[in-house]
Amino acid sequence: MGTALTYTEAELVLGLKSRSEKHFGYLYDHYSPALFGVALKVINDETIAGDVLQEIFLKIWRSIERYDIDKGRLFTWMVNIARNTAIDTLRSKAYKQGLKIQELGSAIAMEQFVVHLAVDHLGLTKVIEQLNKEQRIIIDLAYYKGCTQEEISKILDIPLGTVKTRMRNAIIQLRTILKQL
């Protein structure tokens, strides 16, 4: 992936905990596209998403001491930081602009399938085409916009009690498609 050096996850964590800037560079090179993808999906604005990505990596660097390799994979830990940071920004931005969360939801509900050509080789188009619109939206609303069950029930106009069942079906469908990639 661009650099000849490779580290195991344990080595990488060890290096980061001893505050090696070289290990941080490696971490950034390997994980920034995935985490930028998260920020971009949440924020939908390349410039703000860039600022958010910077904040995400500073949080990772500053709180790596608290990461415990026994409690989960490094990627899971970093993605949680990325998602929370981006959603916090989204919510505060929405708040400032006086937007209601429901409007935010409607905005993605109307979003077209915009797939970055640069990443199409990963198979995203194929996945999105095979998920039905409602399945795609319910995953995106919950995961990328941080909507609650109540919010999703209002946005999609479905009973509150069925949100979890719909989500389960959507993720089962998603995992089936991913297995075929």
Place this chain on the structure above:
Amino acid sequence: MGASSYISSGLIEAYISGLAAPQELQELETAIVQYPEVASAVENCRLGMEHYIMLHSVPPPPVVKQNLIRIIADEEAGRLNRIETEETQIIEHNPVRKVFVSSSWRWAAVAASLLLLGSVLLNYIYFTKESEYKARYNTLLTTNNSLTSEENSYRSRLEQIKHSLDIVRNPSMKTVKMPGTKPFPTAMATVYWNQTSKEVFLLPNNLPTPAPDKQYQLWAIVDGKPVDMGVFSLTSNAEELLQKMKSIDNAQMFAITLENKGGSPVPTMEQMYVAGKAS
């Protein structure tokens, strides 16, 4: 609720997609601990979600990395300066070194220097006890082989040594627990690191017996680089015996790898059994 009803309830998918309410989250976290099937269903679901996330990867603008490298370099430089200043104020004879010193070590340094200033007598007693302990320890090592038939008296002597260890442990003896790494979850070892004399002792609490041509090697991680702290063998009572390793002035972590007999100049990371932070 049983394991299978958790799996079919939709709670796992709600949890992974960030949809679970706080009380649902708590419920599922309990179920994960209780049922291995639930734990593996959660992990499989998480892997699927992470795969989906990875599909959305987009290369970020290069300016973000440049900014980060600059901010981090500035922060580290600022921190090192701060530590140097504090270090030279507290411990005057210490030459200025560019090292990372954690706050707990700084407290240990404050405690140690207060002790030095406050009571020469206490130090004297402490060092006497420490050499007494070392003498006992060396005696024990040399007589270890002949002791297997006298296990009971041996154990009571070990109790004495443990008692001595308790005495030397405070305040200069720092304990660094090294739990097992992911591939070797049951492995465990402890480093006892004298913050005054810099001596390092190792207690292999639970390490599997290595093949005859292999030997464990202790490493200190200093500024991201592994430093050899010596190899050691597991004797029949290894889990009760302290082994003296090489001394070291500062280290952020300790780790043990399994290497060919005689040790290796660099650690084999895949064979890292235990690791623990020193700060």
